[in-house]
Amino acid sequence: MNLERISSLRRKLSEKDLDGILVSRPENQYYVSGFDGEGFLVVTSERALLFTDFRYIEQAKKESPDFEVVELEAAVSPFKKCADELKSLGLRNLAFEGHYLTVKSYEELKSFLDGIEVIKTDGLIEELRTRKDEVELEMIRKSQEITDKAFEHILNYIRPGVTESDLALEIEYFIKKNGADGLAFHTIVASGPRSSLPHGRPTSRKIQPGDFITLDFGAKFNHYCSDMTRTVVLGKPNKDQLEIYRIVLEAQKRALEYIKSGVLGKDVDKVARDFIEEKGFGRNFGHGLGHGVGLEIHEAPRLSQKGENPLLPGMVVTVEPGIYIENFGGVRIEDLVIIVEDGCTNLTKSPKDLICL
Template identity: 50%
Template structure:
């Protein structure tokens, strides 16, 4: 049996659910392996079903090992099929299903009680298996190669948009199917914007340039950030950079199984606060990465989850000074039995281009 499905069934049983329906794309792929855009995973105590329409029956038959493939049509709808299966307590993705969809399920399902799955799948997906880690490593490797390449491209006169386009084209040529998110290229005073998506601003000599990007490889994401200086760094730029680097590397040494996301965040935040820049670090230290670029666990002041081996998370402190610029340094890492392993291999010393 698919180990992911087996773990999910165990969770359903612990929550007194005899079945569940799953159709959030990432959760659907996690359980079934299906990479198409339309379909429903239905897990029962006895069997696993994948319900889709005419367009995807053949694809699902090839990808969804261990699932019985059922086709819904205008004459035999999804609701008809669910009613035929004899379900009683049906778990659903309450954080994903719309009010309209929920009302349709309530109106058209006969004698089936809908029960929220809450964070059941989020918790399962936090722990990666070895195959998942290998896919993420490959995505991280492509991002590292893209950073090495783009350092040869960035120069005064090029726009942020052109830099982002070069990064994204490079990653796709290396096998990525897409970007994990809209690439952030923020230069000069725009680098004080933590999520400064690439604009048509021209990069100038003396600018900080923050590069935050990642790619998708076989469905799994990477995420990394490096900040460089075009030309020679000023003393103030060096000061800010070195504080962020110290916070980032100290947190890296602290991240291991048994600590909470809150405790990991506190390590980096304490260093930045001690240097007088606490008010300029306004986001969490990191987040989980997998089929989604932002998933559980959270490494932040609100991060309650305990870190465990085989979680993949980011370590990305930053300082952002309005009207001056900002620095963020981010590694993608996997928690190991005794600590953590960097998946982002790009250099972290201050690079002056």
């Protein structure tokens, strides 16, 4: 698997007339090498090097057999060690991740690479990561299975007097106890009027009858994330709650029916957005329809008004329209799907009809 990814990266470098790249972003390092300790990679047409210190040498050799492992020394700059290894290769240039490497590290790197041009790149490896292979898809499936089970589990805990923080803690406990590495992101639990906050962190607010309760959470399994949102109501919903919920659910349904390989992210967003606007709530849907999910919880591609790139088979994205009304509450419904040629495969199995507890 690592050899295939190294080859794909080398093709990218060749297309952009780059002789090599320094990979320091942890997610990209793991994607290319399988190593999840501290360090960095250098990949050229001839060599694949993994630089790390004494603490991770044994781990690096086991996790990254396709890389030459170079031990860093505490008294020597890691970038000097890197430069020493590259001197014999006759590189014209070396790319680095401009969106991740600090200015201080860039200046230090440049000072040791005398005669080698240091070139900023953005999103080069992230672009490779957008289309998941079968191994990655299986990890995401398992991650979402845990997340669906967590939703089923937490429904039994929602009752008057329980706090948002109580629910978030129980979700985290269940996810970790059921095989996940941990949470994919900080769990969102927002109840009552607070459910109008798209990213409302859980508080000590106690759940009350009549509340909308928005639950947005995900697991991480073998480094890969999942993401889902459901909004439930405690007790009997009122007319306005039912109306908003039905609009969001229909908007999501239309987007899921439209999505397939070849369509632009912005066009999928438009399908849901136009329907919500038609119903008079356009100003209450202020975020994009969805985002890519993989090693990171938010990655390319984007399903938003700025989503100019076509969706392709193997991409994994969320579809999550919402309506948020200040001092009233809000609804978001989010599924995780795999793009296929003629549509999508929905990984989220939790029910979407309004659950009244």
